[in-house]
Amino acid sequence: MGFIDTHCHLNDESYEDVASIVEECRNQNIEKMICIGFDLPSSIRAVELANTYDIVYAAVGVHPDDADSYNDEVEKQLEALALNNKKVVAIGEIGLDYYWDKASHDTQKSVFAKQIELARRLNLPIIIHNRDAFMDTYEVLNEYAPLRGVMHCYSGSLEMAYNYMKQGLHISFAGPVTFKNAKTPKEVAKEIPLDRILVETDCPYLAPHPHRGKVNYPYFVNLVGKEVASLKGISEEELMEAESRNVRELFGI
Numbered sequence: 001m002g003f004i005d006t007h008c009h010l011n012d013e014s015y016e017d018v019a020s021i022v023e024e025c026r027n028q029n030i031e032k033m034i035c036i037g038f039d040l041p042s043s044i045r046a047v048e049l050a051n052t053y054d055i056v057y058a059a060v061g062v063h064p065d066d067a068d069s070y071n072d073e074v075e076k077q078l079e080a081l082a083l084n085n086k087k088v089v090a091i092g093e094i095g096l097d098y099y100w101d102k103a104s105h106d107t108q109k110s111v112f113a114k115q116i117e118l119a120r121r122l123n124l125p126i127i128i129h130n131r132d133a134f135m136d137t138y139e140v141l142n143e144y145a146p147l148r149g150v151m152h153c154y155s156g157s158l159e160m161a162y163n164y165m166k167q168g169l170h171i172s173f174a175g176p177v178t179f180k181n182a183k184t185p186k187e188v189a190k191e192i193p194l195d196r197i198l199v200e201t202d203c204p205y206l207a208p209h210p211h212r213g214k215v216n217y218p219y220f221v222n223l224v225g226k227e228v229a230s231l232k233g234i235s236e237e238e239l240m241e242a243e244s245r246n247v248r249e250l251f252g253i
């Protein structure tokens with residue numbers, strides 16, 4: 001039994017030697033990891049990695065920062081990737097990002113909605129990215145609720161977390177929950193029910209304490225899991241068991 005990194009970017013160009021990272025994940029008892037696409041090429045790469053390594057699974061989708069690259073042809077190719085590869089377990093990451101604001105809000109919302117519809121057709125859960133767009137994200141999702149999916153790298157309030165959970169969603173914690181000044185994520189992790197919790201790294205970004213500011217790796221999910229378990233006052237094994245169950249229910253793996 002080990003933690004599952006439900007959101008990593010092994011497909012990121014900065015990783016040169018993926019084989020040895022996966023090997024280190026095995027050494028550090030990482031049970032599985034889901035490699036997340038953020039545009040079409042990175043989605044194709046995520047599927048390649050999933051088809052190469054038994055403990056790697058894939059999600060395919062277009063991130064809001066790349067919303068301008070989305071069109072019918074891209075959608076067709078994402079759909080084909082999901083239909084032709086058993087290890088594609090979700091559509092993601094999709095959502096809204098008003099911090100970087102790389103595409104207009106209208107475009108971001110429409111690309112988000114189209115990919116929620118794609119996930120529905122494929123009967124797959126969604127992996128949701130949201131930055132500085134809590135209300136709009138909630139409103140887009142509400143048109144499709146109840147949903148299966150996860151709010152990834154959750155950084156919002158406890159109240160919003162309950163609203164997303166009412167929509168059927170899980171809540172995933174990443175490196176920031178380990179930062180000393182991260183009062184809100186710590187509070188949310190402590191309060192929300194165990195059957196909605198996932199952990200992740202979002203590597204290569206957002207390395208947890210004590211690696212903050214450095215390159216992040218999927219096996220650092222152990223540090224995230226350790227912190228969440230301690231916030232909930234349970235053992236790491238209990239959290240691993242709960243996460244495994246949640247991942248099985250949500251992603252079928």
Ligand SMILES: [Zn+2]
Nearest residue numbers: 007036093202
């Ligand atoms: Zn990500």
